[in-house]
Amino acid sequence: MDVYAKSFANFHSSEELQILLKQEVNTNDKMILGGGSNILFTKDFNGLVLKNEIPGIAIVHEDNDEVLIKAGAGINWHSFVIDCVKNNYGGVENLSLIPGNVGATPMQNIGAYGVEIKDVFHELEAFDLIENFVRKFNASECEFGYRESVFKRIFKGRFVILNVTYRLQKNPVFNISYGAIEDELKKMGVEEMSVKAVSDAVISIRTSKLPDPKILGNAGSFFKNPVIDFTAFGQLNELISVKGITMPYYKIDDNHYKIPAGWLIEQCGWKGYRKGDAGCYQKQALVLVNYANATGKEIYNLSKEIKISVQEKFGIDIEREVNIM
Numbered sequence: 001m002d003v004y005a006k007s008f009a010n011f012h013s014s015e016e017l018q019i020l021l022k023q024e025v026n027t028n029d030k031m032i033l034g035g036g037s038n039i040l041f042t043k044d045f046n047g048l049v050l051k052n053e054i055p056g057i058a059i060v061h062e063d064n065d066e067v068l069i070k071a072g073a074g075i076n077w078h079s080f081v082i083d084c085v086k087n088n089y090g091g092v093e094n095l096s097l098i099p100g101n102v103g104a105t106p107m108q109n110i111g112a113y114g115v116e117i118k119d120v121f122h123e124l125e126a127f128d129l130i131e132n133f134v135r136k137f138n139a140s141e142c143e144f145g146y147r148e149s150v151f152k153r154i155f156k157g158r159f160v161i162l163n164v165t166y167r168l169q170k171n172p173v174f175n176i177s178y179g180a181i182e183d184e185l186k187k188m189g190v191e192e193m194s195v196k197a198v199s200d201a202v203i204s205i206r207t208s209k210l211p212d213p214k215i216l217g218n219a220g221s222f223f224k225n226p227v228i229d230f231t232a233f234g235q236l237n238e239l240i241s242v243k244g245i246t247m248p249y250y251k252i253d254d255n256h257y258k259i260p261a262g263w264l265i266e267q268c269g270w271k272g273y274r275k276g277d278a279g280c281y282q283k284q285a286l287v288l289v290n291y292a293n294a295t296g297k298e299i300y301n302l303s304k305e306i307k308i309s310v311q312e313k314f315g316i317d318i319e320r321e322v323n324i325m
Contacts, residue, residue, distance in 0.1 A: 003041040003296060005031075010051040012074070014127055014134060014162050017050065021129070024048050030129075031325075032160050034073065037099035038108065038219055039323045042296035052103055054162055057083060068122055070165040073103025077110075085199045090172020091120040093199040094181070097206045099213060099220055103161040106137075107151040108321075109144045113202060114178030118144035122167040126151075126159035134162065146258075147224050147321055174198055178250075180205055209284045217290035218281065222303060223261040223318045233257040236314060261310075261318045262286035268309040278302045300324060 007024075011017040024030070029047025033039070054072035057080065061068040067089055071080050077100050081092045094115040104110070105117045106124055123138050143150040151159060174193050176182045184201040185193075211218050228236065233249070236259070240247045245267070250258040262285045265271065271285035277294035280302070281287040288299055303320060310318050 003044050005045040005049040006047055008049045008051070010053045012053050012055060014054075017127060017160060018132070020050060034104045035076065035099060035101040037213065038104065038321070039325055040219060040296050040299055041325045042300050043325075045325065050160075052101070052160065054103075056163070060165060065170055067168050067170060068165055069168060070163050071102045072163050073101060073161045075102045076100075077102055077105060081199065084168060085195050088195050089168035089170065090174070090195045091115075091168040092166065093172075093195045094175055094178075094202055096199045096202040102164050106142055106144075106164055107149055107161060108147055109142075109149050111147070113181055114175045116144070118142075120166045120168060122165040124164045125162045127162055129158055129160065135159070146227060176201075210287060211281055211283075211289060216281075217294075218287050219322045221261075221286045222288045222320060222322050223265070223286060223306075224321045225258050225261045226264075226316050226318055227252065227256055227258050228316065230255045230257070232315075236316070239314070259316070260286075264310050264314055264316060264318065265306055268306070268313055270306055270309070275302065280306070296325075 009020050011020055029045070031045060031047060031049045033049050033051045053074035055074055056070070056072040057075060058070050059067055060070050069084070069089070077095075078097050080102055081096050084092050085096075092115075094113040095110060095117075098110055098112060100110070106121060109117050111117065118139060121139050121142070121144070123136055124142070125134055125136055127134050141150070143153075151161070172195055176185060176193075176198060181198065181201050184205050185197060188197070188201060188204070190197045190201075210220065213219075237247060248260050248263055252258055265280065265285040270280040272282040273280045274291065276298060277291040278298040278301075279289050279291060281289050288303060290299060307318055310316055
């Protein structure tokens with residue numbers, strides 16, 4: 001179901017953004033929108049939505065081993081990945097087919113199949129809405145965490161990311177041990193490893209498990225995979241073993257374990273669930289879908305029920321990855 005903003009404009013440069021901000025100086029509520037793939041609107045927005053459409057991809061440094069590529073924040077992320085793959089630049093192939101734009105990648109520290117943006121990030125430029133100037137951020141200043149950055153915490157709503165520079169490899173080391181990539185490569189009959197082969201495998205896996213948002217409304221993974229400590233992991237493992245169930249997990253270090261949120265949700269019986277036009281995708285419980293005319297509030301309420309059930313059954317609080325407006 002549609003929601004509306006009081007006013008809307010797009011911008012293609014830092015200069016255009018500043019002009020729009022001066023024109024709308026008396027508008028208190030402002031929202032910077034990228035691709036919009038990670039936002040759930042539960043009501044109309046009584047303010048100004050500014051859509052970031054800054055273009056451009058350029059090599060800013062290159063040597064025998066690596067290349068630094070600067071991309072405008074408004075560039076579609078998957079298009080950028082495919083451009084890198086075509087040039088055989090390694091580092092982002094595991095992040096193929098993730099929806100959204102370049103500007104959101106450091107903000108969310110997006111990740112998939114054992115790779116995160118922090119692994120290939122060099123720097124970014126962002127416009128400070130309070131001090132009215134462009135500031136550069138290096139990796140340490142971004143304070144990357146699991147699906148986290150400084151832009152989602154203390155600087156939330158303060159900076160507009162203008163462009164991002166990534167450090168990619170000309171002689172890549174392939175990361176294929178995470179998830180089903182290795183099996184998919186075997187299924188595809190790949191004999192010689194390449195950036196394109198890994199990208200194609202990831203695209204094949206994601207296509208088989210995740211719905212196309214152009215066909216079935218969704219915001220991708222709705223919840224973050226929870227990270228628990230050694231004590232909580234032991235307690236959870238003991239609880240699961242009593243029921244004769246094998247729990248999948250990923251060991252981060254000696255004291256932290258990542259548990260697949262989709263598995264926890266599926267164990268609570270939500271996979272394939274549908275109430276009206278709001279539902280939990282039948283192939284991947286981590287994805288909430290809108291079959292036709294569900295409201296944002298109905299999707300949000302379903303996510304609330306899922307959170308409660310996982311907490312009650314496993315004692316784990318799963319956090320929403322999608323931004324709720």
